[in-house]
Amino acid sequence: MAGYRRKSKKSGQYFAVGFAVFLLVYIGSQLWGFANIKLRTEQVLDDTIYDFVRAEATVFRSEEIIPQTTSGVTVYNYADGEEVAKNQQVAAVYQDKTVSMVNNQIEQLQQELESLSKAQTVKATRYSAVTNLSSQINDQAGKIVDFAADGVVEGIAEQKEEFVSLLNRKKIALGEEDTFAERITQLNSEIAYLQKAKQKEKGVSIDAPAAGYFCKEVDGYESILTSEALEDIDYAGYQQIVNQQPQATGNTVGKIVKTHVWYLGVDLENSQAQKFEIDDNVKIDFKFANGQTVAAKVVNIIPDDERKNSVIIFECKDITDQLLNVRKQSVDIIFTTYSGLRISSKALYHEQNIPGVYVLDKTTIRFKPIEIIKDNGNYILCEPRAGTDDQHTLNRLDMVITESGGIEMKDGVLLDEDTVKGVESSNASS
Known part of the structure; x- marks a missing residue:
């Protein structure tokens, strides 16, 4: 019995010591935390910031395909997005592929010529421009790295041209080059020679069937997703059109987008669709088309029979080479800006x-x-x-x-x- 009391007494002592240690640790941590509270x-x-709706969108345009009537090497006279007149030669087809190589040479020489001509604009105040040019060169190099890291090929050539132009301008600013006049004269001579060589080859002319904007890419929806198809359309009709498969087009040179006015359709649940009214002005962010953002206006709202969904039709008027290649894509519709x-x-x-x-x-x-x-x-x-x-x-x-x-x-x-x-x-x- 005495042994039991001694054990009980020792257990009480252990408990008291343990509790005291716990209390000291707790109080210490609280004091440490309080001491470290700072303003x-x-x-x-x-x-x-923006209020926006993200949706899958479909583009409708008025377009006409340009068929390729003969086989051979196609050399284009226009880039995507450039405006052409009716019956203007948009391309020529050559039997000899060397003409295509000559055309590429001319294009590269013209790019260098433009770069050097721009560099020549740095004049007497050139040394004051060095810091600014160095900053621009660093920024441009960063853009090229970002393009490469993201796996983006489209547009990287233009970034490279700007980078080379900035380097040339810095050479002038630093006095490493007094002038590029000799090289400019040489480039003009080479371009003139190659253009004469190109003209000697007889090519089959491909003319524009209508006035508008040239685009090389043909996707088979040109006769399906048309601006005219949206006239007097109901919800079921819209679903039928956008779910059609593209048509075979055969050999083509490209197409003409006949007007700068085009349309965008999105199918939304009514909880989202009710945010829009006819004549509302919004912005459409094509985040997967090089971040293009265009102004748009709501021109039609088409509800389904059960009033669960509605198709919103937006009218757009901006034309760029990237947008001409967009047909179906996820977009952000920005309707309020704060x-x-x-x-x-x-x-x-x-x-x-x-x-x-x-x-x-x-x-x-x-x-x-x-x-x-x-x-x-x-x-x-x-x-x-x-x-x-x-x-x-x-x-x-x-x-x-x-x-x-x-x-x-x-x-x-x-x-x-x-x-x-x-x-x-x-x-x-x-």
Whole structure:
């Protein structure tokens, strides 16, 4: 019995010691955490956000295919997106493939000529341009790297041309080259010689059947997804058209898009479709066509019989070489744009039911009232509240307080220099 009491006493001692250690660790961690609480701020920046609907879109155009009537090597006179007149020669077909090689040589020489001619514009103030040119060269090199990393081939040739042009201009600016006049003269001579050689070969002319915009790519939807097909169409008719398979086209040189006006159709659930009305102006972001964004207008809304879905038809008027190759693609339809000052949601306070932020103004805390434009969850777009004096008006680059660090948040509070030195600051997070 005595042995049991001794064991019980020892167990109590162990428990007391263990509890004391736990208590010390707990209190120490709390004190350490409190000591590391700091005043944190974020810088106010301008920002713009969008309300948009993402959808699968179908493009409708008025187009006419250009058939290739003879076999051989096709040499084009126009690039995608260039405007041509009716009966104008858009291409020629040659029996000898050397003509195509000559044409490529002419194109390369013309690109070099254009690059050198642009470089010649750097004049007496050339040395002041070196820093700017170096920055542009670095940016351009970065673009080429991004294109290569993303596996994007289209457009990389143009990026390379601009890169070479900038390098040539820097040579002039640094005085490494006084002039490219001799090389320019030589290039003009070579181009003239090759053009004469090309003209000696007899080629079969391929003429434009209509006026419009030239495009090499033919996808088989030219007679299906037409602008005319959208006239007086119902929901079932639209579904039937967009689900048709492309038609065989045979040998073609390309096509003519006959007008700059074209249409985009999207099928949306009514919860999304109700965001649009006839004559609404929106922007369409073709994010997979080199980031092309075009203005568009809602011209028709076609509901289904059960009122569950609607097709929205947009009218567009922008023409580019990339857009001419788009037929079916995911797009973002941007219908509302919000711009304002961006602050973290953590910085928002309400004083007497007025929303605002506390700003660290040197060593003084100031409350600055705001009007909320858009609450996006993690951050807010806002503007200064009307009628506020200059001292309490929120401005770009103000340092708003996101964590108080235990300091009283009250307008006019003064901080000591040590506290201000310990402030951690950053830009507004996304």
